[in-house]
Amino acid sequence: MKEGSFQQRYGHLRRLIDRRLASLVKHDQPRDLRDGLEHVLSAGGKRVRSTLLILSCKAVGGRTVDALNAGAAIEMMHNFTLVHDDIMDNAVERRGRPTVHIKWDVNNALLVGDVLLGIAYECLLKTRTRDLRRVVELFTEGLLEVCEGQGVDLAIEPKRHVTLSDYFKMIEKKTARMIGMSTEIGGLIGGATARQLQALRKFGHYLGRAFQVQDDLLDVVGEKRRLGKTIGGDIVEGKKTYLLLKAVEGARGKDRTVLARMMSHAGSASDTPRRKVKAVTDIYKRWGVIETARQQIQRDTRKATGALSGLPKNDATSMLCWFSELLVKRVS
Amino acid sequence: MKEGSFQQRYGHLRRLIDRRLASLVKHDQPRDLRDGLEHVLSAGGKRVRSTLLILSCKAVGGRTVDALNAGAAIEMMHNFTLVHDDIMDNAVERRGRPTVHIKWDVNNALLVGDVLLGIAYECLLKTRTRDLRRVVELFTEGLLEVCEGQGVDLAIEPKRHVTLSDYFKMIEKKTARMIGMSTEIGGLIGGATARQLQALRKFGHYLGRAFQVQDDLLDVVGEKRRLGKTIGGDIVEGKKTYLLLKAVEGARGKDRTVLARMMSHAGSASDTPRRKVKAVTDIYKRWGVIETARQQIQRDTRKATGALSGLPKNDATSMLCWFSELLVKRVS
Numbered sequence A, B: 001m002k003e004g005s006f007q008q009r010y011g012h013l014r015r016l017i018d019r020r021l022a023s024l025v026k027h028d029q030p031r032d033l034r035d036g037l038e039h040v041l042s043a044g045g046k047r048v049r050s051t052l053l054i055l056s057c058k059a060v061g062g063r064t065v066d067a068l069n070a071g072a073a074i075e076m077m078h079n080f081t082l083v084h085d086d087i088m089d090n091a092v093e094r095r096g097r098p099t100v101h102i103k104w105d106v107n108n109a110l111l112v113g114d115v116l117l118g119i120a121y122e123c124l125l126k127t128r129t130r131d132l133r134r135v136v137e138l139f140t141e142g143l144l145e146v147c148e149g150q151g152v153d154l155a156i157e158p159k160r161h162v163t164l165s166d167y168f169k170m171i172e173k174k175t176a177r178m179i180g181m182s183t184e185i186g187g188l189i190g191g192a193t194a195r196q197l198q199a200l201r202k203f204g205h206y207l208g209r210a211f212q213v214q215d216d217l218l219d220v221v222g223e224k225r226r227l228g229k230t231i232g233g234d235i236v237e238g239k240k241t242y243l244l245l246k247a248v249e250g251a252r253g254k255d256r257t258v259l260a261r262m263m264s265h266a267g268s269a270s271d272t273p274r275r276k277v278k279a280v281t282d283i284y285k286r287w288g289v290i291e292t293a294r295q296q297i298q299r300d301t302r303k304a305t306g307a308l309s310g311l312p313k314n315d316a317t318s319m320l321c322w323f324s325e326l327l328v329k330r331v332s
Helices: A003-022 A031-041 A048-059 A064-089 A106-124 A132-158 A164-190 A193-221 A231-239 A243-248 A252-261 A273-286 A290-311 A315-328 B005-025 B030-041 B050-061 B064-088 B106-124 B132-156 B166-191 B196-222 B233-237 B242-250 B253-263 B275-287 B289-310 B315-330
Strands: none
Touching: A003 A031, A003 A048, A003 A064, A003 A315, A031 A064, A031 A106, A031 B132, A048 A064, A048 A164, A048 A193, A048 A315, A064 A106, A064 A132, A064 A164, A064 B106, A106 A132, A106 A243, A106 B064, A106 B106, A106 B132, A132 A164, A132 B030, A132 B106, A132 B132, A164 A193, A164 A243, A164 A252, A193 A231, A193 A243, A193 A290, A193 A315, A231 A273, A243 A252, A243 A273, A243 A290, A273 A290, A290 A315, B005 B030, B005 B050, B005 B064, B005 B166, B005 B315, B030 B064, B030 B106, B030 B196, B050 B064, B050 B166, B050 B315, B064 B106, B064 B132, B064 B166, B132 B166, B166 B196, B166 B242, B196 B233, B196 B242, B196 B289, B196 B315, B233 B275, B242 B253, B242 B275, B242 B289, B253 B275, B275 B289
16 A cells, blocks of 8 residues: 555544544533643644554454544543643643643643543443453553653652663653553454564554654754744753763763753753753764664664564554654654 | 441451552652652541442442452542642641642652552452443543542632532532442442442432531531541631531621621631631531531431442441441541
8 A cells, every 4th residue: 555545544543533532521521621621632643642553453453443442542541641741841832732731720730631531541441342351451551651650750850860771761661651552452452362462562662662762853853833842842951861861971071061061950051042952952963862863763663663574464554664654754 | 236346347447458558559669659659548547438339349249358459449549539639729738647749749749649540440450340341430430520520629619609509519529429439339349239239329429428518517526636637627718618608508697798708718817717717617606507517417328328228138238327327427
């Protein structure tokens, strides 16, 4: 099947998911709560996790209709983490719109997040599958991992000495596990064999890692218009990204001193955010970490698509491969 | 069976539940997260919801061991709501100890709440029962109701005109539904018939209402030492309790003006908290609302225990009756 056709089918899937998500908000809820839920769910997004879940289900012989509720559930859970993480990180913008705690307040954002998680389970439980217990177990494991990952993130945020190994531990919990869970749940619903489930989990795991490093990279080389957020935001906040930690490992001399200041959130009082972004981006370029990040992404993507060889050869499996490459080629 | 024996068995059940709860905290979690979870789960409490769940299971022929995981799950979910509600209400104390967002910060409290909910599902999913889907569905309905109830609470909090009907709508979602869900899930696990389930739901519903009005009453007539919180706290905060709303309905003249000021959170600048508590308590006494609250509690408790006639006559059913009366006789 051709790329254009995959693109069309992806558009179709996204519309299906968006419609299902919109249908889950009840209209008799307290007004701020309902408006907050609609604000979050109408903001769009790539629907990466649900698309992967549905395609994984189809790759092993299942149908879209069987996986749609679980797909919507995973998007709900993902949005729950975004709303709560945005409170914790005090983020003001998400997908080009104010975050919930900015548009309303922390109380409403807290509650909107909690309700998103409740609706996620409600929706997941509508799934018709042989082993619902296992599906809900996996979903819950994913929830706990992503929360723990956020806990690790909060714990390393104020630390001066953070290594790439800490970073991978964190993103494995925050991103890779959730994507691996999406592909595995899709497989379970589609009736995958144990070997196919293992392949799907491996695929999701490496794709999740690649996806997160790509996210870090886009903060440096992306375009604001397409990302819906300000470029260099991670640098301004001194976030411990793949690029920063890799640069700290490699850089020497004055560049190393500048990066050490970034790690301790000290910075120079005379630095404007713009100058800070330029200075750090230049260091990244000088020490080749942008290229290293690209290689890391390629390596993990290859491992991910390699795992697809354990699945039946069909249109959905080809589309999973196409989708993986689309994700890691985003605007970079 | 005698009262002393019920008291002993209740003590035994509480220890079983406390031990199960303590066993659910993992030790490889980020430190603040783990300490926060232990802080919450070691604070004790009456374990009302889990005790009701387990006794309901036994009343229809089930065993304690079959209901213990679901009981622990319900306590976890209850504690999740407490931790998040305490952030929203900016409460500083709970069960005589600092709340999580006070002892740590809002970020950790947010995350501790989220993880409590995740562990709740994890624990619930260990339940061996004929219809796990229905058990998890009920649990999720309860979660959504309690969140919506908190939404209603936040929405009516700044309003001047709140009626008793608003109040009952709120507590039905925040308290009665959760207790009705506990007894219903217990029944499901114990293999209850449809009629028995209906009786258990009705029992929990009315007991939950009685329990909440009793909670409001204890703020006025309770003892700090036994409650672990300051008496008159609701009055100082201008919380819309059963007593305040009933007094607003009935009082006339100057008393009505004082209560109207309370409803709008204005108060008099010269009022110390102590004087405010005394003034409002005196109004409650003058207009007989303390007595009215007691009657309301008795009426709902009678409806609750009346519903128990739909259950088999056995020790567990008798203990449910004993426990209901114990709950609404707390120190008042």
